Amino acid sequence: MRRALIVDDDKTILMVVEKVLKGLGLQVETAPDAHQALRLLKMLSFDLIVTDANMPSLSGFEFLEITKRNSKSFGDPKIIMLTQRAAQRDQDLAKLTGAHKFLTKPVPAEILRQNVIELLGLEGFRPARDGVSVSEKVRWMDAFEIVRVYEDGVEFTSPTLLKAGLQLDLGSHILHSIAPAFGRVEVTNCIAGRKEGEYMVTCKFCALSEDDKQRMSDWLEAERKAS
Amino acid sequence: MKLLDEARLTELQELGGDEFVSELWRVYLETCAQVVPELRAAVTAQNFAEIARCAHLLKSASGNVGASGFFDICGKIEAAALAHHGKLSDLMPSLESMYSQTLGCEPARKCA
Numbered sequence: 001m002r003r004a005l006i007v008d009d010d011k012t013i014l015m016v017v018e019k020v021l022k023g024l025g026l027q028v029e030t031a032p033d034a035h036q037a038l039r040l041l042k043m044l045s046f047d048l049i050v051t052d053a054n055m056p057s058l059s060g061f062e063f064l065e066i067t068k069r070n071s072k073s074f075g076d077p078k079i080i081m082l083t084q085r086a087a088q089r090d091q092d093l094a095k096l097t098g099a100h101k102f103l104t105k106p107v108p109a110e111i112l113r114q115n116v117i118e119l120l121g122l123e124g125f126r127p128a129r130d131g132v133s134v135s136e137k138v139r140w141m142d143a144f145e146i147v148r149v150y151e152d153g154v155e156f157t158s159p160t161l162l163k164a165g166l167q168l169d170l171g172s173h174i175l176h177s178i179a180p181a182f183g184r185v186e187v188t189n190c191i192a193g194r195k196e197g198e199y200m201v202t203c204k205f206c207a208l209s210e211d212d213k214q215r216m217s218d219w220l221e222a223e224r225k226a227s
Numbered sequence: 228m229k230l231l232d233e234a235r236l237t238e239l240q241e242l243g244g245d246e247f248v249s250e251l252w253r254v255y256l257e258t259c260a261q262v263v264p265e266l267r268a269a270v271t272a273q274n275f276a277e278i279a280r281c282a283h284l285l286k287s288a289s290g291n292v293g294a295s296g297f298f299d300i301c302g303k304i305e306a307a308a309l310a311h312h313g314k315l316s317d318l319m320p321s322l323e324s325m326y327s328q329t330l331g332c333e334p335a336r337k338c339a
Contacts, residue, residue, distance in 0.1 A: 010287045011254050019243050054283060084287055106235065106290040109242050 002120060003027045004048040007037040007063065008082070009055050013105070017050055017082070020109050024116055034063035041067065046077045047120060050112075053083035053090065064097035078119040082107060228296050230328055235293035249338040255292045256335060259285065263326060266304075270315055278308035278315065289329075297322075297329045 004026045006017045014030045021028050029044065031037035033055055040046075049067070053060035060081060067074055081099040083090065091102045101115050116122070239248050266281035282305035289298035300322045307315045329335060 010284060010291065011258060012251055012288045012291045015247075015251055015254065016239070016242070016291060019247065023242075056280070084283070084290070105287055109238055 002047040003029065003044060004050065004116075005037060005040055005044075005046045005077075006030045007032075007034060007049065007051040007055070007060070009033055009052065013052070013082070016109070017112065020112050021048075021050075021116065024113060024122060026116075034058035034060070034066075037063060038066060041070075041074045045075045048080070048116065049077045050080045050082055053081055053085050053094070061093055061097050064094070064099060068098040080112075080115060080119070082112075228299050228325075230294075230296040230325075230332055231334070232290075232293040232295035232298075235290075235295075236334065239293065245337075248334060251292055252334045253338040255288050255294070256330070256338070258288050259297075259326070259329075266322075267319075270319055275308045275311050279305050282308060293334070294329050294332075296325045300325045 002025070004021045006014055006021070006028060007030075008014050008017070009032050011032070014032075018028045018030060026048065029040055029046075031040055034051075035058060037049075037051070051060045051063060055063075060083065064079060064081070067077075067079075078101075079099045080101040080103060081094040082103050082105060083094075084105045086104045094102045100119055103112065103115065236248065239251060243251075262281050262285055266278060266285065269277035269281055282301045286298055286301035286305055289295070289301060300318065304315065304318050304322060306312075307318060
């Protein structure tokens, strides 16, 4: 799995950027300042760095200069500078210090997503890797809701869910399809093996007949249209 | 001056759902609770570098979560601090007013 490092002293930026990157299937590490980021770079290799420019102690530009000077040990990650400093001189400086992209805050999620896809060559990325037509925005959340219910062990016994095994299976399958995009999600065929704090679900979809898969796909599509 | 950037809030909701937006706003309000007093103290001390730092951080977080009114006023304060401008004290009542409105807005109430 590809790994990304986000560096920003604003926790809300870390949260939003992390959400976008994990949605693209990346493993994500975060650092609140450049010093911590450098420590992470010494321990792990990264395919992508998203960094702020205006940070206390060591600026994003200084951080990139150090990264560039140590490219032999840090590898050659793609770099996005994400900052409120929109002036041309800042863009030029970012380029000089090794940034491949320069984006201004607050960055729309789709703009960030497209830039990451372009930089990392993820053009073929699709969250669902099978025949199910998934409207990701709507369906991912549904899948999580189903799993949360399942993990709580409370609603699992409700007649609705037991009867609607279709929904549970389908939610599980969607998670199975997109599991690499979410660090906390693990898929297993053994529900007894789930650990506290982890989402472990069964995916029965893969073992179904083609007719049943089609039936589920149709149901999902109808649900998507209805929503 | 609009209190909230509805388009940004919708985008965040689409990105992560209601729980994500609530958690994001909870973290945002924690940041404000820490940094706003630091900003007030810096204004009293006329410490322009510290004012700019605080205002910049608040502006960044506010823009990110869709608190557009607070984003705007923090941007003005940051610019005034960077220019060592005397209008800072005039801007503070607007900041306090907008901060109160932000604390009472719907996304803030939802994560309380």
